[in-house]
Structure formats: structure tokens, C-alpha cells
Amino acid sequence: MSTALYRRYRPETFADVIGQEHVTEPLMQALRSGRVNHAYLFSGPRGCGKTTSARILARCLNCEQGPTPEPCGTCESCVALARGGPGAVDVIEIDAASHGGVDDARDLRERAAFGPAQSRYKVYIIDEAHMVTSHGFNALLKVVEEPPEHVKFIFATTEPDKVLSTIRSRTHHYPFHLVPPQRLTGYLEQLSDAEGVSLEPGVLSFVTRAGGGSVRDSLSVLDQLIAGAGEGGVTYERAAALLGFTDVELLDSVVDAVGAQDAAAVFRQVDRVMESGHDPRRFVEDLLERYRDLIVIAAVGERAGGLLRGMPEDQVERLRQQASVSGPGTLTRCADVIAKGLSEMTGAVSYRLHLELICARLLLPAAAGEEGYAARLDRIERRLAAGPQPELATPQPVPSAQLRPASERVASEPVASEPVAPEPVASQPAARQPVTARPVSRQPVSPEPVAAAPTPAEAPTQGATPTTPPASYAQAPGPQSRPPAPQAPAPGPASGGTPGSLDTDAVRRSWPEVLDKVKEIRRVTWTLVSVNSTVLDYDGTRVLLGLSSEGLAGAFNQGVHAEVVRQGLIEAIGLDARVEGTAAPGGGGTFPAGGTPPPSPPAPGGSEPPPVAGGRDRPVADPPARAPRSNWA
Known part of the structure; x- marks a missing residue:
């Protein structure tokens, strides 16, 4: 039986805690200066090091060379509180989820009156402190406010707002944060090298996404992948299938099809998602994250490498190509459509239907009203920016x-x-x-044409024929x-x-x-x-x-x-x-029923009606006597 990674690599000193320097450095300075408080409140998301830091603080306080920011690791207290150690009798860990009642609080208050058995301090680490009832907190209030000199309290919780305000005001509050992806990726690479396991590019990005910034959750995911790895190490395909993430090639196909407005290709990929057993909601989440990456690349450009969670360079280059196809307005609109569709999928019965509707909205920017204007403007600007082809700059003669x-x-x-x-x-x-x-x-x-064209004064005497245009046409814009x-x-x-x-x-x-x-x-x-x-x-x-x-x-x-x-x-x-x-024979259509044909030529020597107000033309009314209309169809 092997021990879990998060237990084998649990930090033993404050220097080993990653991503929480804003907490560890003030605590180490307080230990150096001797200004250690009697009660602390550690809060933050799960798996970010709250309980581990509480144990390290107890180890620093009870070290034979301490209180010191760096425990010696050789004394009886340090060995007992080390990774895999038996524990110390004077360091009491209490799970408030099962011991948060008023009776448990009274028992703790009575035991706190007695001095430590072996160590310098008696340290109470109360985990999940938000689970303590209000009556339990009231029972602890007096001892937390004025504890004996040999007692230290450390409360650890994920929900500090649920801790009684009177208790919270008597502690030093240190908020823990999730570890940044870049920092966590480097830490996981070190552990993989220490374990002697090779990882294909892109696997650690899956691990950090699955862990969500929690060190313990990320180590658990990595431990699961290593346990199922073969002789070649952890492969990208196996990690994607095991963790339920969408393959990068599938995301690339969807993004490329949307950028090319290829509806057939988009819906083929939707069918592939459903037939391969992918979780539709996870696919939409991955697609939204892909468009987020494209927006970052479009906005930042070449400096976007550090913002993409350790993504391989070849994948970053692929994202740059995809971002160049669509403008920022189009990418932002696609992300908004996907985010809205993701919220609508909560509690949905038919995920395929919702997924197809999301893809249909992505393919129809004009149907989005004002929200689609930026996407349509991007498309027009790209067409204008393309410019003429070099070989098409000069008009070619028509052979026919x-x-x-x-x-x-x-x-x-x-x-x-x-x-x-x-x-x-x-x-x-x-x-x-x-x-x-x-x-x-x-x-x-x-x-020559001007001399042949009759003037308005000569028009009645020259007797223009129906095939000769009136004088007014000779001065109109024409060939x-x-x-x-x-x-x-x-x-x-x-x-x-x-x-x-x-x-x-x-x-x-x-x-x-x-x-x-x-x-x-x-x-x-x-x-x-x-x-x-x-x-x-x-x-x-x-x-x-x-x-x-x-x-x-x-x-x-x-x-x-x-x-x-x-x-x-x-x-x-x-x-x-x-x-x-x-x-062109058959080049034009026929008039619909009740339609109006193009206006017929005016009678010879006739004048045309005045233009319609507002800059619109209207069909010319037939004169009382005129030649029959030609067959326009």
C-alpha cells in the first residue's frame, strides 16, 4: 500500500508551503520577535494549507530551540509532529464538525486549565471552526478571550463569516488563497520528477484545472493519473478521458468551423461530442475557456504566454492563428453566447438540444440584434483590410x-x-x-453626339422618332x-x-x-x-x-x-x-403575382414626372396614349 501524495509531501516548515507567502512570512516574523498571539484564525478554500500551517506553527512553538521560525526537526516535539509522526499529547486537533456542541466546548474549557504534559504550550487546533454552534462559541468565549499562559488556539475554517464575531475579534485573522496555476504547475513538475513519472505536454494543465488551485486536490488528481500510468508515463489522451476534459483537437475543430461559418462542420462536432460520451456541460465549459484564451491573446498579443496556465508553445501558436481569424468583437460575442447557454443548461433535460442551440447562435451573428453588431463590423473590416489581390489589380479584357x-x-x-x-x-x-x-x-x-442631339427648342420641329431619345437624355448622366x-x-x-x-x-x-x-x-x-x-x-x-x-x-x-x-x-x-x-437567357426571374414591372420608356418628347420627396424614385405613370408595353419577362 502506498501513501497518498498529499500525505507524503505534506510541508514540515513554513518555507515548504507554496503560494501562501502573505501568511507564512508574517508568522515567521512574529516567531522571531516573540510577538505570538494567543489565538489565530486561518481561513481559505479547502486544500490550500490551513491545517498544515497550524501544525507547523505548533511545531515551531514547542521546538526545544524555540519558539523559532525554523524548527530543528530533531527534538522530541519536532519528531512527533513531523510528517508521519505519532503526534504530541499537547497538540490537540478537534474536528468541530463532530465536536462543536456546547458540551464539547465546556470539556475543552476544563482541560485547558491544566498545564502541558511535555511541551512548552498546549495548542488546540479546531478544524472546521464554522461548524461550532453559537452556544459552543459562547462557552469558549471566556477562555479564548483570557486563556492561560500555556494555551494557544488556532481556528481553521473555510467560512470565516460563520465564526462568531466575538470570537473572530479576539484572534489574528490570516486568509489563505488558492495557489496560482503557474506556481502550482512548477510544484507538480517537481513532484513528478521526484516520483520518476513522465508526463506528456498538456497533462499538467488538466491537473491544475481539475484541482482548481487547491494543492491537495491537485495532488490527489495527479496521484490518480500516476497510479493508472503505464510504462510510457501519463499520456495526454488518457488524462483527458479520465478527467472528462474535451480534447484540444475537438475544441480546435469547433472554433475553426465557427470562424469559417461552416454550419455543417459545427453540427458534426456536436454529434461527435454526444456520440463519444463527453459531458455536454463540461464541453461547453471547455469551449468557454477556449474563447477566453482567444480573447486574452487577441488583447495581449505576444505577451499572452504567461496568462495561459502553462499551455504548450505549439498550442499557444495555434490559438494565435485562431484569434487572427476573428476580431475581438466576434470573440467577445461568442463568449457571451456560450456563457449564457451554460447558465441555461443548469437543470436541463436535453443537453444535446441546448448544445445545438448554442452552436446555432454562434453561427448567426446577425440574429443577435445589437449584440451582433460588433461581430458584423469585424467581418466587414477584415474584408476591407484584405485589399485587392495583386493579379486582380488591373481589369482584364473581356474576350467575348x-x-x-x-x-x-x-x-x-x-x-x-x-x-x-x-x-x-x-x-x-x-x-x-x-x-x-x-x-x-x-x-x-x-x-458629335451633342451636335446630333436636338435641343429643347428644336425638339418639336425635328420630329424625333420613338427610337431616338429625347433631348433631355443627351444631357443626363449616361454613357x-x-x-x-x-x-x-x-x-x-x-x-x-x-x-x-x-x-x-x-x-x-x-x-x-x-x-x-x-x-x-x-x-x-x-x-x-x-x-x-x-x-x-x-x-x-x-x-x-x-x-x-x-x-x-x-x-x-x-x-x-x-x-x-x-x-x-x-x-x-x-x-x-x-x-x-x-x-443572359434565364438570367432574370419573372415578376411575382401582382408585381410591378420596370418602368417603360417615356413617350417621345414627353417630360418626366418630378422626383418624389425624400430622395426616392417612383414608377413613372403611363401616359394616356403610348405604344404597348414590351414583354419584359
Whole structure:
């Protein structure tokens, strides 16, 4: 039979007590100066050294060379009170949990009147002093207040507030604290070397977490692991399985999946937790501690090594990579969601259900209202900070003739006979014309288009045909008043940049948000693109939209629709890219039942209605006599 570790390595001097220097040093100084009080109160959590320090103090008081802060260890009293010794008759330990009544207190008071049998002092160590009844404390009050010269009292308790205030006021109170993890880890390493047992990296972190800062509890856990260790020592897997902690790889998988917004991977890990027999509540606790470590690393950076409880360096580096994926706002929100879910799991019937709900909240930052704003802001800032890819900084030429910008096709090709809906730009309010974050360059109109366009005075005599746009359109912002799309400056960091992490699928997923922004900016453009367009391609500098017909594509490219959609992309997902439209069979949807199609082109020579107050456009009302509408679908 082997003795437990916490008994084999019980401290015998104040110098051997770890983590309680704020108590041991004043006691040693009191022993040196001869100012030892007649009663002491040691309080603190379990297993932090209260009873052990009381025995050391009794040993120092009764040493033949004492009272001394360092007992000799060779005299009869020191040997009797040493580790594994038989004990001394003049040092009486009383368990107040079973001897806290008034009769026990009266018996102690009567025995205290007699002098010590062998030693210098008769020392009473009353453990679990908070268990003494109020009548028992009242019976002890007189002897504690004015004890004989040969009597010393040492009360040890985990709950000092329950000790009678009149007793507490007559003692010197020394609070004991839990041992810091770093200090406790070093102490456990020394004991492991003394025992000749090898420990894999990460095992001691499990031991300190299981011990919770208590030296006795940590030694008990380590003793259990050593007892079940094989020839190779204590392995990480066995320690994690025996103590019920979650494997680091499982935590890494969950954190990585949440950071990548991979819902399928997250719920696969939840299923793995339940199928492997892990305690769901312990898994949530470990996940919360992981996010705590990530928050510390994100806040402290390279100096976080000393705050992570002796974690191996490779694991610290892994945490740095995970913290770089998510911003502080996202990490803090995840920790709040997990902490709230952990409190809700108390007394729950279905732990799996609660665990899946916690994961669902982690994956939906937008569903958290104001609490999710910081997470969403972190995501947008990371996209903007990514900047354009080097190979995508210069717009690439479009090889297909069909995908040429409409401005070039309109200048070189005749207008098709199919009715085209020119953009009624006069209905655009002046306050909404600068629709882009950067100003659109205004180049002077070339002489040829201006000469061919009729002035307002000449419009009635020139007899404009339905295929010729009115004079008001020649002066409106259009393809002639802005640089052609291929010559547009490439997006860069100065203009918002193109996030390198975005692709065609990402733009398609964010298209509903973009449409919402377009609706706020210009309702006419929203009417055109909401049901008639789809995202065909995004190559890093250009977003290509497919519209249901050639007429709609021409209307989109001739007006300010492209700039409005570009502004919507900037405000919705932080993407600054050229927007072009092309005819794509099946590219647009059909109008829903009761829906309103895009506004038809105005009649020749007609004027457009005034803009709606508030900066919103509205569909143009049909004139009394006009050509039949074209088939927009």
C-alpha cells in the first residue's frame, strides 16, 4: 500500500508551503520577535494549507530551540509532529464538525486549565471552526478571550463569516488563497520528477484545472493519473478521458468551423461530442475557456504566454492563428453566447438540444440584434483590410464580344428594333446623384453626339422618332458623360479595395443584402434588377449581371443603374467593383403575382414626372396614349 501524495509531501516548515507567502512570512516574523498571539484564525478554500500551517506553527512553538521560525526537526516535539509522526499529547486537533456542541466546548474549557504534559504550550487546533454552534462559541468565549499562559488556539475554517464575531475579534485573522496555476504547475513538475513519472505536454494543465488551485486536490488528481500510468508515463489522451476534459483537437475543430461559418462542420462536432460520451456541460465549459484564451491573446498579443496556465508553445501558436481569424468583437460575442447557454443548461433535460442551440447562435451573428453588431463590423473590416489581390489589380479584357460594355456597343452598332427602356434620369433627385463613394469623373461631351442631339427648342420641329431619345437624355448622366467601363480606375485601398476573400459565390449569397441597399438608394434601379438579374461572375474587379433580355441589359448599361448597384455593393458588403450587365437567357426571374414591372420608356418628347420627396424614385405613370408595353419577362 502506498501513501497518498498529499500525505507524503505534506510541508514540515513554513518555507515548504507554496503560494501562501502573505501568511507564512508574517508568522515567521512574529516567531522571531516573540510577538505570538494567543489565538489565530486561518481561513481559505479547502486544500490550500490551513491545517498544515497550524501544525507547523505548533511545531515551531514547542521546538526545544524555540519558539523559532525554523524548527530543528530533531527534538522530541519536532519528531512527533513531523510528517508521519505519532503526534504530541499537547497538540490537540478537534474536528468541530463532530465536536462543536456546547458540551464539547465546556470539556475543552476544563482541560485547558491544566498545564502541558511535555511541551512548552498546549495548542488546540479546531478544524472546521464554522461548524461550532453559537452556544459552543459562547462557552469558549471566556477562555479564548483570557486563556492561560500555556494555551494557544488556532481556528481553521473555510467560512470565516460563520465564526462568531466575538470570537473572530479576539484572534489574528490570516486568509489563505488558492495557489496560482503557474506556481502550482512548477510544484507538480517537481513532484513528478521526484516520483520518476513522465508526463506528456498538456497533462499538467488538466491537473491544475481539475484541482482548481487547491494543492491537495491537485495532488490527489495527479496521484490518480500516476497510479493508472503505464510504462510510457501519463499520456495526454488518457488524462483527458479520465478527467472528462474535451480534447484540444475537438475544441480546435469547433472554433475553426465557427470562424469559417461552416454550419455543417459545427453540427458534426456536436454529434461527435454526444456520440463519444463527453459531458455536454463540461464541453461547453471547455469551449468557454477556449474563447477566453482567444480573447486574452487577441488583447495581449505576444505577451499572452504567461496568462495561459502553462499551455504548450505549439498550442499557444495555434490559438494565435485562431484569434487572427476573428476580431475581438466576434470573440467577445461568442463568449457571451456560450456563457449564457451554460447558465441555461443548469437543470436541463436535453443537453444535446441546448448544445445545438448554442452552436446555432454562434453561427448567426446577425440574429443577435445589437449584440451582433460588433461581430458584423469585424467581418466587414477584415474584408476591407484584405485589399485587392495583386493579379486582380488591373481589369482584364473581356474576350467575348457579347460581354463588351454597352457603351461601346451603342456607339458602334445601330439601336435594335426591340423596345429599349432608357433610364428616366430626370426623376433622379439631385441629392442622390453622387451615388458612389468616390466622385464620377465628368468628361466633356464629344462634339458629335451633342451636335446630333436636338435641343429643347428644336425638339418639336425635328420630329424625333420613338427610337431616338429625347433631348433631355443627351444631357443626363449616361454613357457619353462618364468614362467607358473598361477605362474605369481599378479599385484599390484608397477607394475601398476589393476584398481578396470574396468570390462569385460570396457575392451571390450577399445579393439580397445588396438589393436592400439598392432599394434605399434608388427604387427605379431596384425595380429593374430585383427580379430581372442574377450574378453571373465576379473576377475581382467586375461584377457581371445577367439580365433577362438584350433590352434590359442596354437600359441597365446606358443609365446610372450600374453606379447605383456599385454603391449598393459598397454599403452592403464593402465591395467596390465595376458593375456591368449583359443579356443572359434565364438570367432574370419573372415578376411575382401582382408585381410591378420596370418602368417603360417615356413617350417621345414627353417630360418626366418630378422626383418624389425624400430622395426616392417612383414608377413613372403611363401616359394616356403610348405604344404597348414590351414583354419584359
